[in-house]
Amino acid sequence: MSATRSLPVICAIGFVALIVVGLLLPEWAMFLTTMAFAKGLVALGIVCLMRAGLVSFGQGLYFCIGAYVAGLMANWTGITDIFLLTALGIIASGITGMIFGPLLATYRGIFFAMLTLSLSMILYGFLSKMTALGGTDGLNVAAPTFLGYAPEGRALGLSLYVYTCAIVVIAGGLVRTFFDSERGLIALAIRDNELRVEYLGASVRKEIVFSYVAAGILGGIGGVISGLAIGHVDPETAYWTTSGEFVFVAILSGYLSIPAVFVGSLLLEVVRSFSNLYFPNTWQLSLGIFLLAVILLLPNGLGSLLAWRKRRRETS
Amino acid sequence: MIDRVRKSSAGRLTSRLLAAVAAVGMLGMGTAKAEDTFKIGVVTFLSGGAAESFGVPAWHGGKLMIEMLNEGGILPPPYDKKGFGGMTIEAIPVDEAGGATKQVQEFRNLVQREKVDAVVGYVSSGDCLAIPPVADELKAFTILYDCGTPRVFEEGEYAYVFRTAAHAAMDNISLAKYMKSRGVEVGTFAGINQDYAWGQDSWADFVASMSVIMPDATTDTALFPKIFAGQYGTEISALIRDNADVVHSSLWGGDLQAFVLQAGPRGLFERSQVALAAGDHVIPQLGNKMPDGVIIGARGMNGLSAKPKATELTDVLWEAYEKEHDTFPVQAPFRMWQALLGLKTAVEKAMAENGGTKPTAEQLAAAMKGLEWEAPSGTIKMALGNGHQAIQPNAIGTTKWDAETGKMTLVDIEYYAAECVNPPDGVKAVEWIKEGFPGAKCD
Known part of the structure; x- marks a missing residue:
């Protein structure tokens, strides 16, 4: 498998290329790219599920969890370190994924899509009612710091861009490894014939839960980055139209290539x-x-x- | 299709000539070149639920005023100077639909890609909360022209952000005052408001104001239908069963139209006195389907309530608007006008101080802080939020259909001075209401 061996090299080249391009970009384009990549991470999560033939219409749930973790931690505890916030976002979305994953893994098709959608709409409704968290207007988030480094202006935009690119390259590499692994290939088999996969001795349920949690974590990271970049979080991030946009990006890109998602x-x-x-x-x-x-x-x-x-x- | 307000090439020669004439008139401000343009991004709803009621009328009014200013000499003094201090105004309209995330991105694009000199915009209070930190980060001069939430300057402090309209607290304070002074018997009152920040805040403000102004009145019914619900059968049944003396509502747009059309035939308006905190903007669409005797506010001395106090400025704008759009201007264009006139005053003040060059964002912010200017909606004072938040007079009236002219009119209008219904600087609106309006200056 020469493709797997050369993956770190490809990732490194990709990262350097993104940084070089980034240095040449005007500020608005840099910000636009940062946001596109943050949303691309969420769409990448949907692609993980799409390989197993499932479409989640509720990835806004994890996007919103990530964004609110970043927003509330910054407001309540004063933590603004982006690395720490990303870690917290991963933990929060990972735990949520593990709670709902086993429940959702028994559903397919439109039922899976509708259940994921309803979960994100529950969060939307809850946050809209929470006037302490700003209700439908949401709340503002302080600018992030990077291990004690607190940039401003263009330096802040560039730091966020570099950070996002690093996350995108790492996440992309990991997802590629997962796709090419035995487990990842089983996902494709589930798409084709679920029954046969069970007869071959693999657990379809476990596989789907794994993909769902991975998708949730990717969504959470996307939410953290987007919340910090925008500087504002609101319940709209969990609304179904937001989720629909992620599904659209996933369909637009297809599940054949990871860079295509971004x-x-x-x-x-x-x-x-x-x-x-x-x-x-x-x-x-x-x-x-x-x-x-x-x-x-x-x-x-x-x-x-x-x-x-x-x-x-x-x-x- | 609304196009960018730009000078057509055919009109460029004449506009240069006019500009030259105007420049001669501007003694002592010589260095602003006639071909200089002042570029503004105008962000408002051009699609979605808030477009018909707020976004599109505001942009119609804004476009009209920009055309008049670019021509020069049409508006009465002190607004007779061409454009902004002699500079032609170029406006880039942007649709506000799509949520705060999208608006922050578009704001950055306006400032960094389109290099606008100022941004005037935002109806949604979510957008008004999200934009100011970014505006300060980019050092971009920004006017919030419409949104109502008091949180913007009560929770934050921004150097480059100004709101030229009063926040929403005065709408409901004035309503309660109107009930009292008109002698409306209020034993019980109920509310129907949309289930999001605007509706929740409006109801909370009204309840707090009533408990101070009419402490004997009680309430037990507060309905919060979803925003853009459109169907209010259940809520109307509940309101009729409740049979309260007064029904308060801050519904707007299509929701308000639907509510009035559905509640009318069921007799809600006969059973209860209905009070609409921001209801004036649906009058052009509803016409005589708006029942008589409804208490109506316009979030300021706007629309029909501005007509009896009209100055020359109001009349010129009113007539031009009516001629072009075949309907009278409601609250939204009034708020856009006061924002643009405030910006014009600030630009010209800054230019008078810097020797007539195009002002920087810092100079504009310094000029805007604490500014006072005349608008069709009365005197606007940047009195709150350390000179960044406006207060303005308010008016409440009662609807009366004039069968002879076939037009809806407002009667029994009461006017409230800005200092009467707005808190003093440094006091949060909710606390001010609860403490019983200390320091209010009513005449």
Whole structure:
């Protein structure tokens, strides 16, 4: 498996390339990329589930947990260290995932989607009622520090960008390793024939719980980064439209390639940002046309472009 | 389709000429070049639930005023100078729909990519809480023109952020005062408000104000339907069963229209005195379907309640708005106008101090702090939040259909001075109400 051996090299190259590009980007683009990558992490979680044939319409739950962990910890305890906040976000979303994972693992298809959606909507309803936490208006979050380093202005944007890129590369590498592992390949088998997987002696349930928790943790990390970058968290992060956006990025990117998820997320942000500016009254329409075009022209997502090239190289 | 307000190439020559003439008139402010532009981002709802009632009328009003200012000499003094201090205003409208996360991103794009000189915007209070820290971080001069939550400057302090409209506390304080002074018999009162921050805060403010102003009145029914619910059959049944003397509501937009249309035939307006904290903006859509005798506020001396106190400025804007949009301006355009006039005053004040060059964000902030200016909605004073939060007069009236002209009118309007219904600087609105309005200056 030469692909697995060269993975750290690919990750390192990817990271350096992202940093070099980042140094050249204007501030607004750097921020846009940071946000796209944070949301891409959540979508990557959905991709983990999509490989097993499941779609979660409630990843906003973990996105929101991550964002509120960052927001409340910063406000209540004064912790602003991004590393610590990310760790806390991972713990909170991981525990939540382990509680709901076993419950959800027995459902498939639309039932799984609806149950995940309802869980995130429960959190939305709860936070909307909590006036102590700012209710529907949410609350502001202090700027993050990086192991005692407290940057401002462009340095802050750059630090967040570098941090996000590092997380994206690490998470991407780990997920790739997982996808190529025995366990990750079983997920694909579940998608094809669940019964046969059970007969072969693997536990479908365990596998799905594992994927679900992994997806939750990725969602939590995305939420922490996004909450700190925006500087504000509100219950909207758990609303179903937010979750729907993550599902869209996952579908846009497909489950064939991991970089495609982040490219897809970036593409969506760029299209939205410019259509919002140039067509203030019809930006939703232009966004919708873009989404429709991608679905019609690339039914397997952006990843199929990369996979197609790879296949062509192998046959020639 | 609303396009960017830009000078068409055909009109550029004439505008240069006009600008040159205007520049001659500006003795002592010579260095601002005529072709200089002052670029503002205008963020308001162009789609979604708040577009029809707030966002679109506000942008219509804003666009109209920017066109008039760019022409120069149309508005009466002190607003007869072209643009902002001779600079042509270029506005970039941005849709506020999409939540606070998206708005923070778009704000950064406006400031860092489009290089706007100021941002005027935000109806949603969630957005108004999320934007100020970013505005300060980017040192971008920002005016919050519409949102109501008192939290912005009660919880935070910002150098580059100003709100040119009073916060929401005065809406419900004035309502309670109106009940008292008009002699409305209030034994019991009920409420129907949307289940989110605006509705919850409005009800809390009203209950607190009533317990001070009419301490004998009691309440046992507070309904909180979901925002954008649209169907109020159950709630109306509950209100009719409750049979309270007064029904309070801060519903707005399509929700308010639906509520009035559904409650009317069931006789709620005959059984109870209905008081709508921000209800004026649905009058153009409802027409005579808005029952007579409803107590209505407009979040300031706006819309119909501004007409009896109209100055030349109000009349010019009112007529132009009516001519262009075939309806009278409600509260939203009034708030946009007071924001733009405040910005104009601040820009010109800063230019008078810096020798006539385009002011920096720091100079603008210094000029805006504690500023006072005249708007169609009365005198706006940046009196709270250390000179960053405006107070303004308020008005409450009662609806009366005028069958002869076929128009809804407001009668029995009572006006409240800004210092009468707004807390003094440094006092939180909720605490001020509970303490019984210490230091209120009512005439």
